[in-house]
Amino acid sequence: MTVELLRNAVRPYAWGSRTTIPELLGRPVPSPHPEAELWMGAHPGDPSRVVGPDGTERSLIDIVATDPVSQLGTRCADQWGGKLPFLLKILAVEEPLSMQAHPSAAQAAEGYEREERAGIPRDAHHRNYPDPTAKPELVCALTEFHALAGFRDPHRTVELLRAIDTPGLTKYTELLAAQPDAAGLRALFTTWITLPQAALDDLLPAVLDACVLHVKEHGEFDTECRTVLGLGETHPRDAGVLAALLLNRLTLSAGEAIYLPAGNLHLYLHGTAVEILANSDNILRCGLTPKHVDVPELLRVVDFSSADMPVLCGEPESGFAVYRTDAPEFELSRVEWAGGDNAEVVLDGDGPEILLCTAGELLLCAEDGSKVELPKGDSVWLPASDPAIRVRSVGAEPAHLFRATAGTCSAKAHL
Template sequence: MDRLVNTVRPYAWGSTTALPDLLGVPPTGEPQAELWLGAHPGAPSRLDRGDGPVSLAEVIAADPGAELGAATVRAFGPRLPFLFKILAAGAPLSLQVHPDRTQAETGYAAEEARGVPLDAPHRNYKDPHHKPELICALTPFDGLCGFRHPAEAADLLEGLDVADLKPYVDILRASPEESALREVLTAVLGAEGHALAETVERAATAAAHLAPKGGPHAEAYAAYADLAHHHPGDPGILAAMLLNYVRLQPGEALFLGAGIPHAYLSGLGVELMANSDNVLRCGLTPKHVDVPELLRVVRFEPRDAGVLRPEDVDGEEVYDTPIDEFRLSRFVLAPGGAPRPLPARTPQILLCTAGTVRLTSDTGTTRELILAPGGSVFAPASEHLTASGDGTLFRATVVV
C-alpha cells in the first residue's frame, strides 16, 4: 500500500473552510471544492514512495494486472474504473444528469465523427463511459434528486401563488405523469433568453416569504430561494422545483443513476463515481445547456429521493448500488476492537474521515501506516490489509 498525495480542485462553488477543517490545515481564503483520489487524468493522485511522488495513473498503466488484478482488468480494462472524492459544497452545483453507457458511447462517437474538440464548451460527451455516482454525507448535506410526483410538484408551485406558474400547475395535474414532467421541463428550459426571468424572480420571492412559515414545503422553499440568490433569473430554478429536496444526515447517501436530474446544494460528503466526465446540464450554470440532448437523456420517472443507509456485512457497512465500477463501504472503528480485514481481490482506496486509523499490510514484510482525517492510501489487488484504531474509514473498490 502507498500513501496518497491528492489534489484539491478550487471550483467556485467550493467551501472556503470545510476541507481545510477536515484536513487540519489553515484555509487559504479561496474555494476548495473537491479532493480527488484516484487515477483520473485531470488530477491523478500521487504515491508517496519516499523518493518522490509518482502518478497513480502511471503506476497502473505500467502494470495494470498487478495493480488492479486480472478480474478487474477483464471487467473494465487497464484503468481504475472509479474516482473517489471529498466534496465540499459552499454554494449550489449545477443542475445536471449523466448518460447511460449506450448514450455515452453513441454520443461520444457522434461528436468525434463531427470533429468537435474535446475542450469545446459546447461538447457534451468527453468520453464513452457512463457516470453513475454516490454521495455520502459527512455533515448535514442538502441536495435535489429525481423528479417529484407531478401532483406534489403542482401543490408546491401552486402554493407560491404566482399567476405565471398556473399553466405548469395545470399540466402537472392533467397529464400522465411522465408526459407532464417532460412538457413542463421542455417549456421551462426551451424559453428564449430572459423570457422567464420575471417569473423566476416572483417565484423565488414567494418561496423566501413562505419558507419561515412552516408547512410541508418550507425546507424546499428555503432551498429554492437560496438557489435564486446564487442564480437570479435562471430558469433552472423552476426546473429545480420539479425535483425532490432532501437533507442527508451524516452516514446517509444518495445514488444518482443515469438520467436522474440532481444538484448538490451544500455540505461535506464523500463521493464515489464511475471514472467519466460526462455531464449534461439543466441550469444553474453559465455553461452550455444542450436542451434537445438533455431531453433525450433525462428519465422522466417520478420517484422519491431514495436515501440510502448502509447495510452491515460482517462489520463492514456497505452502501448497496446496482453498479460494478464502484463499491463504497465504511468502517467505524473503536479502540480495543478486533482488526478488520480488508479483502484483497480488488484494488482499493482507503480514506480516513475522522479519528485515527491504523492500516497494516501482511503481504511479505509487515508494514503499518497511520491515517488522520483526510489521509488516504491506494492498495493493489494483491495486498492483504487490516484496519484498526479509533476513527472512520471509507473504502472504495470495485465489484468483480
C-alpha cells in the same frame, strides 16, 4: 505489503469551502481560495501521486499502466481496459453546483462517437461527451448534506405549485395536474427550460414572490421554497430555478447516501460528503451555471420517472456498512470505531482499493509485519495483488474509514 500513501489533488472550484478540506488535511484555515474537491484516483485531469518508501512520487495512472493485472486484478483489468474505473472524492459544497444529469453507457458511447465524427475538440467548451463512458455516482454525507435529486411524485409537485400559485404559474400547474406522470413532467420541464427570456423574466420574479409569502406564512413547503429562493438569488434569470421546483429536496445525515444512476437530474446544495463515481467527465447541464447547456441533448438523457429518492444507510456486512448499487464501476463501504474501540477489521479482496480516513487515526498491518499509519485526511492505495491487511483504530478518538473498490471485484471484509 505495497500499501502506499497517496498525495491527492485539490480542485479549487468557486462553489467550494475555504475551511472544510484544509481542516481535513491539517492545513491552515481559511485557505486563500475556495477548495471544492479532493480527488483520489487515476483521473487523467489530476491523478493521485503514490508515495514510495523512499519518498519518491509516481502518478497512479503510470503505476496502473505499467502492470494493470497486478494493480487491478485480472477481472477488473480486463473489464475496464487496464484502467481504474472509479474516482473517490471529498466534496466541500459551500454554494450550490450546477443542475445536471449524466448519460448511460450506451448514450455516452453514441454521443462520444457522434462528436468525434463532427470533429469537436475534446476540450471544447460545448463538448458534451469528452469520453465514451457512463458516469454513475454515489454521495455519502460526512456532515448534514443538502441536495435536490430525482423528480418528485408529480401529484405532490402539483400540491406544491398550487400552494405558491400566482396568475402566471397557474397554466403550468394545470398542465402537470392534467398529466401527472413522466410524460407530464417532461412536458412541463421542457416548457420551462425553453421559455423565451422575456417570458422567464415575467414568470420567475412572481414565483419567487409567492415563495417568500409561503415562507412568511410558515407553509407546508417551507424548505422547498427556501431552496428555490436561494437559487433565485444567485441565478435570478435562470430557468433552472423553476426546474428545482420539480425535484426531491433531501437532507442527508452523516452516513446516509444517495445513488445517482444515469439520467437522474440532481443538484448538490450544501455540506460535506464522500463521493464515488465512474471515472468519466460526461455532464449534461440544465442550468444554474455559466457553462454550456445543450437542452436537446439534456432531454435525451434525463430520466423523467418519479418517486421518493431512496436514502441508503449501508447494509451491514462483517463490520462494514456497504452502499450497494448496480454500478459496475465502484462500490463504497465504511466502518466506524467508537472512541477507545480497537477491534480489527480484515480486508481481503481481489481488486484495487483506496482507503480514506475521515476521522481519528488508523493503523494498517500486513501479514509480513509491516505497518502504515493513516491519520485523518490521508488515503492509501491497495493493489489487487496485496495480501489481506488488518485495520484498527489507534488512540482514544472515534475513527472513520471509507473503502472504495471496483464494483466487479468480490472484495470481502471480516472481523
